Amino acid sequence: HITLSWLPCIKATLHANILSHIRVFLGKILTGSYTISCYSRAVCLPGDPEWASYTLGVFVCQSCSGLHRNISQISKVKSVLLDPWSDAEVEFMASNGNNAAKAKYEQKVPVFYYRPTHTDCQLLREQWIRARYERKEFVCVERQEPYSAGYREGFLWKRGRDNGQFLSRKCILSERDGALKYYNKHDAREPKALMKIHTLNASFQPGKIGQPHGLQVTYLKDNSTRNIFVYHKDGKEMVDWFNAIRAARFHYLQVAFPGAHHLVPKLTRNYIKEGYMEKTGPKHTEGFKKRWFSMDDRRLMYFKDPLDAYARGEVFIGSKENSYIVLPGLPPSTQGYHWQFGITIVTPDRKFLFTCETEEEQQDWMAAFQGLVNRPMLPQEYAVEAHFKHKP
Numbered sequence: 001h002i003t004l005s006w007l008p009c010i011k012a013t014l015h016a017n018i019l020s021h022i023r024v025f026l027g028k029i030l031t032g033s034y035t036i037s038c039y040s041r042a043v044c045l046p047g048d049p050e051w052a053s054y055t056l057g058v059f060v061c062q063s064c065s066g067l068h069r070n071i072s073q074i075s076k077v078k079s080v081l082l083d084p085w086s087d088a089e090v091e092f093m094a095s096n097g098n099n100a101a102k103a104k105y106e107q108k109v110p111v112f113y114y115r116p117t118h119t120d121c122q123l124l125r126e127q128w129i130r131a132r133y134e135r136k137e138f139v140c141v142e143r144q145e146p147y148s149a150g151y152r153e154g155f156l157w158k159r160g161r162d163n164g165q166f167l168s169r170k171c172i173l174s175e176r177d178g179a180l181k182y183y184n185k186h187d188a189r190e191p192k193a194l195m196k197i198h199t200l201n202a203s204f205q206p207g208k209i210g211q212p213h214g215l216q217v218t219y220l221k222d223n224s225t226r227n228i229f230v231y232h233k234d235g236k237e238m239v240d241w242f243n244a245i246r247a248a249r250f251h252y253l254q255v256a257f258p259g260a261h262h263l264v265p266k267l268t269r270n271y272i273k274e275g276y277m278e279k280t281g282p283k284h285t286e287g288f289k290k291r292w293f294s295m296d297d298r299r300l301m302y303f304k305d306p307l308d309a310y311a312r313g314e315v316f317i318g319s320k321e322n323s324y325i326v327l328p329g330l331p332p333s334t335q336g337y338h339w340q341f342g343i344t345i346v347t348p349d350r351k352f353l354f355t356c357e358t359e360e361e362q363q364d365w366m367a368a369f370q371g372l373v374n375r376p377m378l379p380q381e382y383a384v385e386a387h388f389k390h391k392p
Helices: 004-030 062-069 087-095 098-105 122-134 141-148 235-256 359-373 379-389
Strands: 051-053 058-060 077-079 151-159 166-174 179-183 193-196 201-204 215-221 224-231 273-279 289-296 299-303 313-316 325-328 341-346 351-356
Touching (some): 051 062, 166 224, 166 235, 273 359, 313 379
Antiparallel strands (some): 051 077, 151 166, 166 179, 179 193, 273 351, 341 351
């Protein structure tokens, strides 16, 4: 015999049990019993995601759940463990899932299109999600025209080399001309700069540039690296420029190296490491000066300011087979005040002395340098090394 006073408790217990069973079922889906555990493993943070879009039927990490909220008209998210789930929502998750979403929304992703990872900036991750679900760019090929046509023209805000002021500049990317050009005046006939596609690189640097859509474009001029910093207020526009550069690079490499595999990693690259260190001159008697360092593969460049157009100097980091060595600390004879944690790079021509402010920074730089030294040099890298040796 059950009195009426117990009914609320019974209902609450039944509701808790139902929720418990739902979460167990969702947990099985999450761990892979019914689908893969992450809607795009590379984009989401490591570990099992504990959020889901119950309108798309995909699981996402907490970071990406925030990006999905930006397209709330398409994707609505819930916590797998904390939010209530209806039977219909659970059944929808089970009948769809990440593999099904990948097959549906990634049918025709161009090989050159950049697929962001969880370490990339928010702009790249958000535009990847919007391209998949909102714009359906990888279902309808005609929607890929902005970055697939081989020609792109528009206006970007470019940082001035001397005054640091951002001004609107006309930019043209042409695969036929093999170059990216920008013009100081909208009606100018001749470009201010012509950047050959074969030396072109682009990487998003929102923190360094101070713009959420900031892109750093680099190219070689007289075998020295030249930096250009640009942005656009429209995030899609900026990512389209980025992928247009990747498309141009891909088509160039296909022609330059016919039959070659593994071209995609060569389209654009992020710096291996960046940050402040101190350095001294070739005699090791000059005072140590604080400089911003950028490691672009085997090119170690240093700048007075992170947004300088040109490096103050560049160091080539070869392999141990070619007598390049990385050592912790500085020679005992080193003079002058400097940061405590030193690094010595020995090259066939001289020793370079650097110092770091913390031991953690020293270890990070040492690991980056050692990774290059342990990697055998490629034939084309010998040509780069030769250019360094013959610089005036």
